[in-house]
Amino acid sequence: xxxxxIILLLTVLITLGAVVxxxxxxxxxxxxxxxxITAGIVPFVVMRGYLDVAIVVALIVPLSTIIIxxxxxxxxx
Amino acid sequence: xxxxxIIGCGLIILGAICTAWPSPRDYITRLINLEIASFGLLLVMxxxxxxxxxxxxxxxxxxxxxxxxxxxxxxxxxVQ
Numbered sequence: 001x002x003x004x005x006i007i008l009l010l011t012v013l014i015t016l017g018a019v020v021x022x023x024x025x026x027x028x029x030x031x032x033x034x035x036x037i038t039a040g041i042v043p044f045v046v047m048r049g050y051l052d053v054a055i056v057v058a059l060i061v062p063l064s065t066i067i068i069x070x071x072x073x074x075x076x077x
Numbered sequence: 078x079x080x081x082x083i084i085g086c087g088l089i090i091l092g093a094i095c096t097a098w099p100s101p102r103d104y105i106t107r108l109i110n111l112e113i114a115s116f117g118l119l120l121v122m123x124x125x126x127x128x129x130x131x132x133x134x135x136x137x138x139x140x141x142x143x144x145x146x147x148x149x150x151x152x153x154x155x156v157q
Binding site for chain 1 (some may be wrong): 080081082084085087088091092094095101105106108110111112113116117119120124126128132136137138139142143146149
C-alpha cells in the first residue's frame with residue numbers, strides 16, 4: 001500500500017516538474033524545474049535497485065545544470 | 078505497462094512539443110526543454126531494465142549538453 005502511495009507521489013512530482021519547466025519562461029526557473037524532475041526520477045532508479053545508475057545520475061545532472069549556468073551567467077551586451 | 082514507462086512516454090511527448098515550439102524562441106529555452114525529453118527517455122530505459130544503456134545515455138547526455146552550450150555561446154558572440 002505504501003509502495004503504491006510512493007509511486008503516486010513521485011508521479012505527481014515528476015508531472016509537476018515537467019509542466020512547470022515547460023510553462024515558466026525564465027531560464028533560471030526552468031533549471032529549478034529540471035531539478036524537481038531529477039528529484040522525482042532518482043527514487044524511481046533506487047526503487048528498481050540500480051544504485052550505480054543512481055550514483056551516475058546524481059553526479060552528472062547537477063554537472064549539466066552548472067554547464068548551462070555558464071551560458072546564462074555571461075553579461076548581456 | 079509499468080508506471081515508469083507511462084511517465085517516460087508522457088515526458089517524451091511533452092518535451093518534444095516544448096522543444097518544437099518554445100515559448101521564448103531562443104536556443105537556451107530549446108536546450109533546457111530538450112532535457113525534459115531526455116529524462117523521459119531515461120525513464121523508458123529504466124522500465125526495460127537496461128543498465129548499460131542508462132549509464133551510457135546519462136554520460137553522453139552531459140557531453141552533448143556541454144558541446145551544445147559551447148556552440149550556442151559562440152553563435153551568440155558572432156551575432157552580437
